[in-house]
Amino acid sequence: GAVVSQHPSRVICKSGTSVKIECRSLDFQATTMFWYRQFPKQSLMLMATSNEGSKATYEQGVEKDKFLINHASLTLSTLTVTSAHPEDSSFYICSASNLAGGDADTQYFGPGTRLTVL
């Protein structure tokens, strides 16, 4: 149990375009999903926390108008990188907390999306 999928796994786009990344909890309902970014050889950096049916909470320094998050259901959250630029190239990872689990809101991670902006 506690499987999280993420799509696409890899995307290459031109500067100025927008990219949407989907995160799905496959076998559990997740009231909360998290979006992280990780640059090479660096630690995870939390970008935002997404709660189903409400606005996402963004970490300091993360532009909410650039990184649009939608959490429309208990199994799906999306991150849209708008007007992407080369400096947005990174590994984007989502995670989800298991609502009904007895494991203290353990975050289960999707496989990540590697974004390259040319």
Next chain:
Amino acid sequence: GQNIDQPTEMTATEGAIVQINCTYQTSGFNGLFWYQQHAGEAPTFLSYNVLDGLEEKGRFSSFLSRSKGYSYLLLKELQMKDSASYLCAVKDSNYQLIWGAGTKLIIKP
């Protein structure tokens, strides 16, 4: 401020035992997590400790001392596939997860 400290890198031999330490200073404590992350992949959950003591799960064990703000991850019978980064994360009083920078573990034959 909130801080999680782990060694940056460790090296161990296949078949041996290695202990990865994590110390933390956070505003409150609501549990400590260990994750494994292979290069280019997302983290996978290993263990969760909220009470003092040792939690054993096969070849992996995790220990917690809340009074000392200290945890360790113990890996036994090391295999080459255990080469990865190991991330320590603490949930603070606001239930925010504070991440350590990770320990890169290199296993040598």
